[in-house]
Amino acid sequence: MATSETIKIPFAEKVLTANIKEHHNPGVELFLYDRGGAKSVGGLVLWVDGQGNQTYQVLKKIAGRKYRRNLGTRQGLSVEQARDAAGALIQQLKEGKDPKLESTRRKALQSLRGLTYEKALEEFLDEAELAETTATKYRQSVHTFADCKTKPLSWFTEARVREIHAKRSQKSKACADHDMRVLRLLWNWAGEKYKSDDGNNLLGPHPVAVLNKKQAGRKGWNTVPRKQTIIPKAKLPDWFGALYQIRDEPDTQRARRVGCLLLEALVLTGLRFKELATLPRTQIEAQHGLITIPDSTSKNRQSLLRPITKRVGEILQELPRESDFIFPGRNRSNPAPLNNTIKLQEEIRRRTGLWITPHDLRRVWASAASRAGLPQLVTKRLLNHVSHTQEVTEGYQVLGLDELLDYSQQVENQILRDAGLLQADPDELFANLTPEQKQRLFELARQEVGL
Secondary structure, three states: OOEEEEEEEOOOHHHHHHHHHHHOOOOEEEEEEEOOOOOOOOOEEEEEOOOOOEEEEEEEEEOOEEEEEEEEEOOOOOHHHHHHHHHHHHHHHHOOOOHHHHHHHHHHHHHHHOOEHHHHHHHHHHHOOOOHHHHHHHHHHHHOOOOOOOOEHHHOOHHHHHHHHHHHHOOOHHHHHHHHHHHHHHHHHHHHHOEOOOOOEOOOOOHHHHHHOOEOOEOOOOOOOOOOOOOOHHHHHHHHHHHHHHHHOOOOOHHHHHHHHHHHHHHHHOOOHHHHHOOEHHHEEOOOOEEEEOOOOOOOOOOEEEEOOHHHHHHHHHOOOOOOEOOEOOOOOOOOEOOOOHHHHHHHHHHHOOOOOHHHHHHHHHHHHHHOOOOHHHHHHHHOOOOOOOOHHHHHOOOOHHHHHHHHHHHHHHHHHHOOOOOOOHHHHHHOOOHHHHHHHHHHHHHHHOO
8 A cells, every 4th residue: 555645835836846756755645725825725736646747626525525636637737726626626525426426427317217127127137146047037127128128217206107017917917017017126136236426316216116116096006916716625636637648648749748757746845946856867866866957947046855755756757868858848959947837737627627837836845845744944045045134043053954845755654645646654644643632542442352
C-alpha cells in the first residue's frame, strides 16, 4: 500500500509547483490542501499519485458522509477554476445533489431502457444455476408476454400487469399466476443488478404487487390449488395390476416394457422423473447397493445417495443393458434415455380410470412413507427436499446408509403390501403394536394355551 504525505497551503501555481518538487517522491501519494489563503476553499485538494499525476479533488465530509470527487487535472484547470468547481460541487452536495450519482443513475437508466423482458429473462438464466427443466418452464412465460416481450421492464405498469394477467387467465389460471411470478422475479433481479451508487433500486417497487390487492370487479391472483393427485390406497392394486398386465403382454414392445419398469421404480423410490429416467449406468453401484443422483439432474442442485431396495434391485436387473442409460429410449441406434411415458399413462387410464403422472407417484411414495411411520426429516432426506429455514435438529441428524436402506425398504414394503403384492410380515406387525396391545395379545395367548 502506497504511503502518503499531507500538506496544507494556500493554493497558487508557483507554491504548488515548489511544494510538489520538494515533497513528492515516486511511489508516495501527496495531498495538498487549499488552506490559509483569503480565497481558499475548504475541501479542495490537489492529489499527486505515486506516478506524479496531479488531479484536483474535493475531499470533504458533509452531513456525516465522506466524499471524494475528481474535478480535473492540474493541466486542465487553473487554481481559480478548481476553486470555482470545488465550491459549486460542495454546495450541490450540501443540498443533497451528487452529480456523480446522477451520472451513474442516468447510465443505469439508459441500460434499463434497453433491458426488455426477453433479454432480462435470458440474462437471468445465464447467471442463475437452475435445472434445465426449471429454465425451460421460465422460458415458456414468453408466450404470456409474446405481445410485449420486446418492451423494457419499466413498461410494465400495474394497469398493464392486471390486463395481461386477466387475458392469460382466460386460457390458464395456473400459467397466468406462474408467469407473473417470473416477471416479479426478473424485476427484483434487475432492481438489484442496476442499482445506483447510493443503493437505490432504479426500477422501484415491482408492479406485480397489484395482484395482491383485490378490488371491486378486479381479481387478484388466481391462487390455483396445488395438485393433490394420488393413487388412493384402495386403488393401488388396480394401478399395479394394469402396469404388470401391460408389461407382461406378449405384444408389448421393448420401450413400453421399459416404461412400465420406470413407473414402478418411480413409485417405489419417490424420485423425480428426470432424476431417475436420465440416470446413466455409471451412477449405479450394484456392489454397494447405491444409486447416486448427480447434482446436474437434481432439482435443488444437490446430489443424492439412495440405497437400492429389494424390488428396485430386481427392476434394475430386468432392464435391457445395451444402452449407457438405465432406462433406454425407443430408438436403439440413438443412445438417449426414455423421455416420457405419456402413452403408457393413457393406457393405464383406459384400463383403470386412473390418470397418474410420474410426479403423482412421488406423492404416492410420500403418503406411503407417512403410513410406514417414517420421521418427517427422513422423508425429506429421501425426497431430496431442502429446507429454506433448516431446523436445529435437522443439522444434527446425520443418517447413515444402513438407516436409509431400512427406511427405504419400509416404504417399499408398505406400497407393495397396499397393492396386494407382499404379505404382511408378522414381526413387523408386532413391532408396530403399542405396549398395551402387546400385553393384551400376550394375555390372549396365555388363555389360549390354558396358562
